[in-house]
Amino acid sequence: MIEFDKVNFAYEHGETVINDLSFRIGDGESVGLIGANGAGKSTIMKLLLGLLAPQSGRILVDELAVGKKDLEAVRKKLGFVLQNSDNQMFMPTVFEDMMFAPLNYMISREEAEKRVHGVLEKLGLQYLKYKYNHKISGGEKRMAAIATVLAMEPEAILMDEPTSALDPYNRRIVINTIKDLTQTKIITSHDLDMIMDTCSRVILLSDGQIAADGETMDILSNRELLEANHMELPLSLQKR
Amino acid sequence: MNKMEKALAELGRMDELAMQESPVHKLNATAKLLSTVFYILTVMSFDKYDLSGIIPMLLWPVFMYQMSGINIRTCFYKLRIVLPLVMAVGIFNPLFDREPMLQIGSITISGGVISMLTLMLKGVFCLMASFLLVATTPFDSICASLRRMHVPSMLVTLLLLTYRYVGVMTEELAIMTDAYHLRAPGQKGIHVSAWGSFLGQLLLRSMDRAQELYASMLLRGYHQHFHYAYHIPFRGKDAAYLIGSCAFFVLIKWFDVSQLIGGLFV
Ligand SMILES: Nc1ncnc2c1ncn2[C@@H]1O[C@H](COP(=O)(O)OP(=O)(O)OP(=O)(O)O)[C@@H](O)[C@H]1O
Ligand SMILES: [Mg+2]
Numbered sequence: 305m306i307e308f309d310k311v312n313f314a315y316e317h318g319e320t321v322i323n324d325l326s327f328r329i330g331d332g333e334s335v336g337l338i339g340a341n342g343a344g345k346s347t348i349m350k351l352l353l354g355l356l357a358p359q360s361g362r363i364l365v366d367e368l369a370v371g372k373k374d375l376e377a378v379r380k381k382l383g384f385v386l387q388n389s390d391n392q393m394f395m396p397t398v399f400e401d402m403m404f405a406p407l408n409y410m411i412s413r414e415e416a417e418k419r420v421h422g423v424l425e426k427l428g429l430q431y432l433k434y435k436y437n438h439k440i441s442g443g444e445k446r447m448a449a450i451a452t453v454l455a456m457e458p459e460a461i462l463m464d465e466p467t468s469a470l471d472p473y474n475r476r477i478v479i480n481t482i483k484d485l486t487q488t489k490i491i492t493s494h495d496l497d498m499i500m501d502t503c504s505r506v507i508l509l510s511d512g513q514i515a516a517d518g519e520t521m522d523i524l525s526n527r528e529l530l531e532a533n534h535m536e537l538p539l540s541l542q543k544r
Numbered sequence: 545m546n547k548m549e550k551a552l553a554e555l556g557r558m559d560e561l562a563m564q565e566s567p568v569h570k571l572n573a574t575a576k577l578l579s580t581v582f583y584i585l586t587v588m589s590f591d592k593y594d595l596s597g598i599i600p601m602l603l604w605p606v607f608m609y610q611m612s613g614i615n616i617r618t619c620f621y622k623l624r625i626v627l628p629l630v631m632a633v634g635i636f637n638p639l640f641d642r643e644p645m646l647q648i649g650s651i652t653i654s655g656g657v658i659s660m661l662t663l664m665l666k667g668v669f670c671l672m673a674s675f676l677l678v679a680t681t682p683f684d685s686i687c688a689s690l691r692r693m694h695v696p697s698m699l700v701t702l703l704l705l706t707y708r709y710v711g712v713m714t715e716e717l718a719i720m721t722d723a724y725h726l727r728a729p730g731q732k733g734i735h736v737s738a739w740g741s742f743l744g745q746l747l748l749r750s751m752d753r754a755q756e757l758y759a760s761m762l763l764r765g766y767h768q769h770f771h772y773a774y775h776i777p778f779r780g781k782d783a784a785y786l787i788g789s790c791a792f793f794v795l796i797k798w799f800d801v802s803q804l805i806g807g808l809f810v
Contacts, residue, residue, distance in 0.1 A: 353759075353763060355759050355763075376765075376767065379762070379763055379765070380765065382763070384760075384763050386756065386760060388756070390715075390753070391753050391756035391757050391760060392760050394708055394757050394760065394761060395684075396559035396560070396562070396563060396682065397563070400772075400774075403772060404761075404764050404765075404766075404772050405764035405765050407771050407772035408764060408765030408766060408767070408769075408771060408772055409765050410771065436559065436560060438715075452764070456764060456765075
């Protein structure tokens with residue numbers, strides 16, 4: 305379970321970005337985190353991963369406080385797909401990048417390789433295996449980044465804009481992959497159709513606070529609410 | 545991208561060379577690291593006037609490049625922006641040290657010229673050897689081997705991040721110069737008036753990215769150990785290679801090989 309309890313956060317020399325935020329996400333839930341540019345979505349993910357520390361409030365992952373003491377244990381549970389895949393991949397090839405986490409968690413090389421193969425096959429990415437990270441396209445890099453995180457087999461998966469930069473074909477693959485995952489999922493995106501396909505619950509953020517929290521269909525079909533937050537109805541709900 | 549930027553960008557891309565296959569690539573990382581360190585120490589230990597003594601030291605890198613299938617030209621090509629800096633070290637020696645040292649026909653060569661040449665060779669030889677190490681060994685394996693030799697993990701992590709940082713910075717540089725030229729058509733290079741802000745932006749952007757990269761390493765379980773690095777165990781042939789190399793350095797250092805060889809022909 306993931307819990308934010310009255311969390312406040314401001315970047316250095318900046319205004320408050322996260323404002324007294326509280327919510328809970330149960331095991332296996334799939335939650336879409338939406339909101340205008342600058343609403344604080346990426347910041348929430350970084351707080352959850354312990355990359356940023358809140359000025360006040362508590363963040364819990366399975367009863368473990370996200371803080372100095374249990375940070376490694378917390379991070380092992382969470383897989384994070386960064387908004388910018390260029391910053392996610394640092395090993396020379398896709399294969400080595402995918403092996404990185406399992407090997408760090410002391411899984412044997414054979415076992416890790418088996419995992420990596422499974423993930424590549426599932427995503428239809430075998431052709432990327434031995435490609436150099438600096439020689440693949442932006443969308444391929446995004447797919448590879450998702451693959452590296454799946455190879456970690458984390459308990460919960462956080463994705464920051466997973467479908468940006470993807471062509472419709474790969475976007476569909478990612479959506480289907482996300483749907484198949486049984487882990488807890490938190491996904492931020494401006495692609496509301498993708499959120500509609502993958503998430504059962506939506507949290508709408510506005511200025512670091514929750515503007516709405518409820519069933520996906522209730523929120524994504526509420527035109528006024530969305531438009532007040534710089535968004536539009538998902539394409540599939542728009543009448544031509 | 546202009547020439548300078550292209551040169552920088554290539555410097556950041558050593559991984560591909562390190563992934564090739566050759567007898568040298570297949571050697572244990574520690575053996576290669578140690579032999580390189582010994583090579584550099586030996587080269588550095590030569591007297592600054594011992595030009596004829598240091599020249600045979602060239603044989604080792606030449607042989608190793610041959611074995612590794614990496615063209616020596618690749619090294620000079622990739623390092624073409626660093627090379628002049630290394631060569632510039634002894635450039636003022638001829639001015640300060642005018643003592644005649646050598647007489648060839650009617651030309652007198654001063655000690656300053658000899659020491660300048662020796663220093664230049666030292667720099668070039670060491671660059672060649674270091675480049676060879678990085679070009680034949682994945683950088684993470686070098687780090688793993690440093691850790692095995694009990695180099696403090698802080699230092700090794702710093703080294704690894706510096707290496708990655710160079711890559712990130714060159715990428716950022718390429719992106720920024722492209723963006724600049726698109727909005728300053730016909731301009732050669734970057735105008736002096738923009739240097740300050742350009743450099744500042746470059747540093748900020750690359751630091752931001754490097755920080756995210758490091759975060760991404762931490763999030764995937766990096767804890768200053770290198771279990772993940774590709775490891776080739778230390779075998780008999782690695783020992784043989786290491787001992788052979790060192791024996792060769794000692795031979796050249798203690799015996800005047802160029803005179804020995806010269807003696808054969810007289
Ligand atoms: N490193 C930083 N330093 C200072 N302020 C920051 C930093 N990163 C983000 N901010 C500010 O914090 C606010 C929230 O940013 P955040 O990245 O969380 O937004 P977001 O909801 O992810 O937006 P987007 O949809 O554009 O990705 C923004 O107003 C932004 O200007
Ligand atoms: Mg964001």
